[in-house]
Amino acid sequence: MRSKRGISYKKILSLFRNQNGSPFFNAKGIAIGVFSGCFPFFGFQTLIGVFFAKLAKGNIVLAAIGTWISNPFTYIPLYYFNYKVGSILLNTSSNKIIEKSLVIDDLWKQGRIFSLKLLLGSSCVGFLLALFCGSIVFFIYKINIKR
Numbered sequence: 001m002r003s004k005r006g007i008s009y010k011k012i013l014s015l016f017r018n019q020n021g022s023p024f025f026n027a028k029g030i031a032i033g034v035f036s037g038c039f040p041f042f043g044f045q046t047l048i049g050v051f052f053a054k055l056a057k058g059n060i061v062l063a064a065i066g067t068w069i070s071n072p073f074t075y076i077p078l079y080y081f082n083y084k085v086g087s088i089l090l091n092t093s094s095n096k097i098i099e100k101s102l103v104i105d106d107l108w109k110q111g112r113i114f115s116l117k118l119l120l121g122s123s124c125v126g127f128l129l130a131l132f133c134g135s136i137v138f139f140i141y142k143i144n145i146k147r
Contacts, residue, residue, distance in 0.1 A: 029061070030066040032130070033066020036067050038122045069133075086118055086121030092117070
């Protein structure tokens with residue numbers, strides 16, 4: 001008996017497997033999607049991924065799928081990790097995310113610093129994950145073409 005709980009894993013896998021285009025075209029789409037999914041732009045990640053995949057002439061369906069790297073189960077660990085990477089790169093690796101002793105003027109400064117750390121970390125982690133996922137997808141499609 002078939003489940004009526006929405007999209008099943010088999011449908012997603014078959015959608016992934018049945019994409020037309022070269023391995024590079026498909027890998028470019030997934031890489032752009034994964035990169036876009038690493039940023040904390042809730043609700044806009046898919047739109048951003050599809051937009052950039054269209055610009056870069058990559059697979060837009062796989063770009064949309066790639067943005068699912070961030071989902072309700074991975075938001076907190078992914079963005080915390082991105083924040084920590086940004087902190088390390090800016091050489092400000094404090095265990096505190098926002099200082100407790102706040103003056104109103106400092107709040108704006110801390111918000112900018114927090115955002116800078118998060119966006120820098122998201123860029124670096126997104127780039128590395130995009131490179132990794134894009135490479136895997138490229139080789140998966142390359143192997144499937146030879147069969």
